[in-house]
Structure formats: structure tokens, C-alpha cells
Amino acid sequence: MTETPTTLPTQMQSGIRVDLQLVADQIKPNSRVLDVGCGDGMLLAYLRDYKHVDGRGLELSMARVSGAVREGLAVIQGDLDSDLKHYPEGAFDYAILSQTLQATRNPKGVLEDLLRLGTHAVVSFPNFGHWRVRLSLLLRGRMPSTPTLPESWYDTENIHLCTIKDFLTLVDDMGVTIEAGFALDGHGQKVNYAVTGWLANLFSEQALFVLRR
Amino acid sequence: MNDSGTSADDPLAPRLTLEGPLVLQSGVSLSPVTIAYQTYGTLNADKSNTILLCHALTGDQFAAGKHPVTDKDGWWHHLIGPNNVIDTDRYFVISTNVLGGCLGSTGPKETNPETGQPYGLDFPVITIRDMVQAQARLLDQLGIAKVFCVTGGSMGALQTLEWAHRFPDRITAAVPIAGSYRHSAQNIAFDEVGRQAIMADPDWAQGNYLEKGTVPKRGLSVARMAAHITYLSEPALQRKFGRRLQDRDSLTYGFDADFQVESYLRHQGSTFVDRFDANSYLYITRAMDYFDLAEENGGKLANAFKDTPVRFCLISFSSDWLFPTTESRAVVHALNANAAKVSFVEVESDKGHDAFLLDEPEFHETLRGFLDGAARSVGLQDVATEGAS
Numbered sequence: 001m002t003e004t005p006t007t008l009p010t011q012m013q014s015g016i017r018v019d020l021q022l023v024a025d026q027i028k029p030n031s032r033v034l035d036v037g038c039g040d041g042m043l044l045a046y047l048r049d050y051k052h053v054d055g056r057g058l059e060l061s062m063a064r065v066s067g068a069v070r071e072g073l074a075v076i077q078g079d080l081d082s083d084l085k086h087y088p089e090g091a092f093d094y095a096i097l098s099q100t101l102q103a104t105r106n107p108k109g110v111l112e113d114l115l116r117l118g119t120h121a122v123v124s125f126p127n128f129g130h131w132r133v134r135l136s137l138l139l140r141g142r143m144p145s146t147p148t149l150p151e152s153w154y155d156t157e158n159i160h161l162c163t164i165k166d167f168l169t170l171v172d173d174m175g176v177t178i179e180a181g182f183a184l185d186g187h188g189q190k191v192n193y194a195v196t197g198w199l200a201n202l203f204s205e206q207a208l209f210v211l212r213r
Numbered sequence: 214m215n216d217s218g219t220s221a222d223d224p225l226a227p228r229l230t231l232e233g234p235l236v237l238q239s240g241v242s243l244s245p246v247t248i249a250y251q252t253y254g255t256l257n258a259d260k261s262n263t264i265l266l267c268h269a270l271t272g273d274q275f276a277a278g279k280h281p282v283t284d285k286d287g288w289w290h291h292l293i294g295p296n297n298v299i300d301t302d303r304y305f306v307i308s309t310n311v312l313g314g315c316l317g318s319t320g321p322k323e324t325n326p327e328t329g330q331p332y333g334l335d336f337p338v339i340t341i342r343d344m345v346q347a348q349a350r351l352l353d354q355l356g357i358a359k360v361f362c363v364t365g366g367s368m369g370a371l372q373t374l375e376w377a378h379r380f381p382d383r384i385t386a387a388v389p390i391a392g393s394y395r396h397s398a399q400n401i402a403f404d405e406v407g408r409q410a411i412m413a414d415p416d417w418a419q420g421n422y423l424e425k426g427t428v429p430k431r432g433l434s435v436a437r438m439a440a441h442i443t444y445l446s447e448p449a450l451q452r453k454f455g456r457r458l459q460d461r462d463s464l465t466y467g468f469d470a471d472f473q474v475e476s477y478l479r480h481q482g483s484t485f486v487d488r489f490d491a492n493s494y495l496y497i498t499r500a501m502d503y504f505d506l507a508e509e510n511g512g513k514l515a516n517a518f519k520d521t522p523v524r525f526c527l528i529s530f531s532s533d534w535l536f537p538t539t540e541s542r543a544v545v546h547a548l549n550a551n552a553a554k555v556s557f558v559e560v561e562s563d564k565g566h567d568a569f570l571l572d573e574p575e576f577h578e579t580l581r582g583f584l585d586g587a588a589r590s591v592g593l594q595d596v597a598t599e600g601a602s
Contacts, residue, residue, distance in 0.1 A: 070578055071582060
């Protein structure tokens, strides 16, 4: 499930989506990057053009792959649940998984794969601990539907949603180092809560982490 | 033959004879070896803009322009030209007739210097690797050390992958289209049907039909008919012909070509024998059957592309059942295992294997975009504007 699953903010800033800009900011110039679920390659093109990154992409949607390849990007059609295993250990400096972890069949396995083939993993996901989500279930008694997670339960591709706290517990269990973490609003812009604190888990709509083996 | 490239009355010029023998994969030393080729566009000053086109089983070097035998357009005429997908303002395109072919390169219908007769079955069995070695030697003699891109469909894709395997430092990019790293059992089976059809024709005369003055027309055309079905798809056949009758209103209760699809196949078979040599068909299909890059590399395809610097773009077609997408995907996985720079697109098409020769805009735009990107990465510009910036 590599296709970017949710309708994400498309606010543009210097030609690139703001949530992607923050991801791009985590990448050191001249590094080797695998963007898993790269869509039409917007981030990869940016990294190539502005950071001289040697990039690869994996994307489920053939239409998006086609668009990315036409941009001259090294993008292949594939499914991250089955295709990540082919890449060798330490092949990349960064493995990026943007807003897709919650749509994978085996998020823990995917994280392990990302940290096997990349020295760093850059992972972002919607926070299911956001107050709107909590309130939606508590007061309406129905599966949450929020601006960040608008789909109904029966047609969402998000099968493994988690809160920031859940994610922190998982990476702790895995013995993974968190190099950086950001609490984000609905547009993918940084907000001023410590990502590991309870405020972030309640008030930020998304989170972004840079992990290291 | 060395300078027949300048001969004005040779419709297959230019041809170039390799210096020294070609040692084949079988161990046989073949000499002399002549390769006929066509070029489009202009070689740039630092000889860095060559695109090598590898043709399919029954293709030849006439990828663009008019074919001297059939008077038809070249097999990729719609892709090659100024500002076209394979932009001749920017690239220097070389298209060779493969070793073992029958349009000017050394093959079974050419004269065996030892006997003064056509080679026939005395021609040694050749492989995809031998074809590629011959192309590499041709480029050596043309002074082209590095090729910008090697590409081709079907058997052309096999050659392209062999190039990437054998000469990774000699090529910048490789675009294998509708191909595979090996011939599957099904592919070998269909080839065998074709070969048996040829060899069952009495006019084949144990391969000596040229001396006998016969042409194994029936065998070769049946081979072509069977193969042609594998190039199409069930939906394409249904769309094109359905069960429609050919020039008649009702069934004839006989074995005439009642159906349009029969008539079409017969036409394909009969026109093919006018332009293709039966023994070449045997040799080239054999070369394809022998191709297996995985087996050659200890059973592990990834070993064929160890730390490859080549930029790859694989393209397959959804309805191709001769070289299905799974074959291209296996190559992609082997390249991923080397963290190679690879693009891969499966083009949605109901036209079957032949889609790589047809008007498929998504395929063409993919190829154009990939070539543009690869050209940018090595600073390749249009030949006319070179040095201007």
C-alpha cells in the first residue's frame, strides 16, 4: 500500500508542499534517498534539484509512477509491503515514508525494513490521539472523521492508525533512536509542542520523526 | 567488404567487417564477421550521444526511414526524428542488423568462405551475448567508446540487458522494453513450434534451400503465423477480427480462410517469407532460447548487475503474455538488490507484446521523459547548440 492514502494539505510553499518541505529539510545534501510511496515524485525532484540527492522512489499507483518517470526520476511501480525486502542493507542514507505507515499491513515490519535499507528513516503519520479524533468517538460514538482523516471507516486505506504515544512506545520497543521529532498541524507545519509530550499527542494532527538504527 | 559502407549500389550499406575473428560463446571462432547498420542523427564532438537500438527477432537495422526490401516505414519510425522521442537533433542513433540476421550482417544465408556456398546449417549457433559482442566491436571500430543509451523491445530488450550486464561501464542508460532476463519455457515452446514448422517443409532441404533454389515458404509462414499470435492479445484479436468472415456472407464448409483472423494470419505468413530467411529464423530463435542471465550468474539474477552504474528504465505492457510484466518486475527486483537507479512502468494496453511497436502515447512519453532525464544527468545537449552555453 504505497499510494498516499489520505487527502493531504496541498498548500504550496516555494513549489513544494509544506509537509514535504519539512521532510526535505531533514535530508543532508548529496545523500542517497529512497522515497517509499513517493507519489508523482515531487519530493524526489526537489531533493534532486536543490540538494543533489541521488534518489529512488517506490509508488503503488501506476499513473503517478508514469508521471514521475517522465520527470526523469528513478521511480518504480511496486508495493512496499512486498517490495522493500529486495533492497540491500544500508543501501540508502535515508528511507522516507511520508503519511503512509498507517496504510501498511505490517507497520512494524515496514519500519524495520526502512531502518535496514536506510541509515535513517524519516517517517510521518497522522496522529490518532488528536482531540478531534478522541471527541468524535466519545461524543458521536462513531469512527472518527476529521479534516486530516476524512474518509469513512469502510473506504479508508488507513488500517493501522496510531497515536504519537503509540508510535513512541513502538520505537522504544524496537530499540530505535529518535534523532528528531516534530509535532505538526493539519497542514504539516511545525507546532510548538515537544513531540514526546502529552500536548503534542492531544493537539498535533500529524507527527514527523527521524529515526536511526 | 570493409569499405562497402561507401558503395552507392548496396542498399544495405553501410556494412562494416570486424577486424579479426569473433570468438563466440560456444567457443567457435567466426571470421569474417560483417555487421550492417543504419544511423540517424549526428555524432557529437565528444562522441557521447549514441543511442544503440537493438531490434527484435524479425526486425532489422531499418528502424527509421523506408525499408529497402519492403518499402515500409522502419519499425520505430514514429519514435525517431528531430524533436521526436528519440530526438535526432540530440542523439546519434545506431541500429544494427544482428549477427545471424539476414539483412546484410553475417548469418546463415551469407557465404561461408571455406566452401564458397551459403553457410546454411554450417553457421555456428550464436547467442544474445555474441550479438552484443559484435555490436560492441562495431562501436569500437567506429571509435565510440561509450554509449549514452541502449534500448530495444523483445529480443532487443534481451540484448539491452546483456549490454548492461556485460558492459556496465560502457553505457549510461539501458531501456529494456517488453523483455526478460531469460526465455521462459513457454517462449522456448513457441520457438520450437516455429522451428519444427520450418524444418518439416521439404523445401527447407536440410537447410540447403539456397543451393537447391527452393524457399521453405510454407514452413516459414506457419512459423510466423504461430509466433504472430503470441505478439497479440486475446482482446486485441477479438477487437480487430472477432468472428467476422472474410469477403463472404456465410461459412463455406471447407478449409478456406473463412474468418478474417485466418486471412490476416495467412497474409502475415506469406509477406514474411519475402523478407526473412528461414535459417536465420532458426538461429535467432535459438539464441533467444539460450538466454538466461540468472543461470549465467550462479542462479541469482542480482549478481548480473552487481553495483551497476547504469540507469535503467524498464517498460512492460499489461496485456503482453509473451514477456509479461512479472518478467520485467523480476529484473527490477534484481536491480533493487543492487540499489541501482531504476525506473519501471507497466503501460496499460490491450495490444499485447506488439504494443512496443505501436502507437502507445504513455510508453512514448515515458521513454521521452527517461531519456531527457538521463541526458540532463550527463549534460547532453542538442548537437547544434553544443558549446553554445
